[in-house]
Amino acid sequence: MVAISQTVQNETGPAGLLADSRLEGLRSVAPATHARLLQLIELAKDGLPQMHANGLFAHTVRKTNDNGGTGSGVRAEGDSLRYAINCALGLSYTDEETQRRLLDGRTAADLALQCAHRAQSSQDPGAVALAAWTAAEAAGVFTSELFAHLVALLESNRPIDTVDCSWTLIAAVAGSRLGDTRTLTRLARDRLLKGQGPYGLFPHHLPASASGRLRAHIGCFADQVYSTQGLARLSMISHDPDALAAANASGDAICRLQGPQGQWWWHYDTRNGTVVEGYPVYSVHQHAMGPMALLDLRDAGGHDHMASIARGIDWLDGPNEAGQSLVCNADNVIWRKVARHEPKKLVRAISAATTAAAPGLKVPGLDAVFRPGRIDYECRPYELGWLLFAWLSDGMKERLSAGPAAAEERPQ
Template structure:
């Protein structure tokens, strides 16, 4: 709540707040603006009481922010931003963004290949919009594309319906490509009692939890073909404190498996990260620094790993970790990271103080 006000810019939220060094020392400044992040913040702030919302938004509320996002989304052709704005309109603003849903449906229907994250957001938006208007057709379309794109490993590629053959990175899915489908399919089951959706969410969640690092790291790039890790770094703080909890707790609330141990381990990495000594949670600056990354030129390790695993699943060059160690902190923080932090822990049943398994030795 203290970090978000400094991230606002002209009604929207900034793209990032970056630490820079000057003659007077280090300071943080907002850069750019992001419609996607604005919608995410609206969703997070909607979980606070109205007084707290007005403190963050200089007198406005999450409903006002959702309406701002809706208006801006009408002028974009970015399906991800449109889906998020429609989701925020329904869940944070309590109204039906009918024009956005029509636009989103048309955009997705016209695409032979759909970004996995955009498809998941479209499904979540359609489910959130049900009380305010008819979104069944979009929900059915998005669910079909998600379920049809899941690999036998349980993981999702970055793009749905992309051909594996002839594309260097077609086998790769990032962490976001796993957690948002888990969240969307869990919500589909909660809404409609969809056994195929909950089974798909369970399979994906089980796989990413089995691959979690020994210090609780949620890794970055996966091979959807065999369910292995392509490249672990960067490790993003938002994955640890918000995105994994948001998805896995939705799964639990839908009647799925309790992955509380993995969540606790992931949170622990924020304080006990073996890669670097520098703290990631900066209480004095009201930010959580964005990630721990390798010291590498032009994302070299990710490119090399994409190439070697495209040639042969699981093929890694053993010297990469020694040559390009994960020893660099990215000193920036994006508004959605704090928005999702609020949303992850203040939504639904998760707002209670008792963790699943607490009292029986499993928490």
């Protein structure tokens, strides 16, 4: 592995806030939410070690008791390359002492390069794109083999998940200072812009028809978030008004559709800009994924949605459908989601079918019969990694638009 020195990190405490930082922006709009978020950032740092062992991150940790999620134990399960990459990126924006404490003496750059090595043999295009992005951003390394894999994938014109395409664009933007990513940038950008619907929303696959007749009209929250983020970041490094306009349209759409308690809903109809099914509401959307996209949009000179961001964070502690906070300080986790009391995502399937038949068509009474409020007592590492990344990655525009840097190839 190549040892890469870290860039200067921003402090997260109140005394260390930059005048134009993301946290300072939140404090100016919602002081109480800002104070709570500082607590969540510390919770993330304390919670990640229980999810990490020997350079690997678990797929999830689950509650081990039946005390209503108030603490006294979680159990780590599985291994996830994607989540390890997410954590490497988030931790790269903490100070080196924190990184080494959480990663058994190693740095986030070390973890990013380990993940890039693992991704070489991965058949998961999302993991490949994430690894290329993180190696470039967190370690300053251009992973030529991973970028070549992504170019070949997009040049094949095979259908691709919208999230994977968005991550590919973000990787291309992050790597542009280190190597030639112009072809990849163009391919990913054009796929996204072509797939965006008339109300600013993106489908789940590109092209949308790859999702099948009953789901071609649907895009999930993640599809909107990462597309917005990728196009906003592209506009940071190039004069591309179409990319920024598309990012603004997507960001505006999810904020227009935000729930009355600050919920970021789950499934949207790309044809008419409405919500198909709101549940589950995922905690990571509320405090990390929604903010990371909208903050990048703000940093790119796009629309400012800080008030919507604050409402989303406030949902965690309530009022919410569960009637209690999703934050478990005793175990240093944030419980994963609030879902309906239903068998096997039944309402989602029903809503997909009815809206496929006619936009806006809903079966009456579903909310009453399958009421929301069930908490999923698990927490996945990427939730805490993305929390750190969303709120600590200040100065992104300056970092991405800086002059060319000498590429350092990772050993093949």
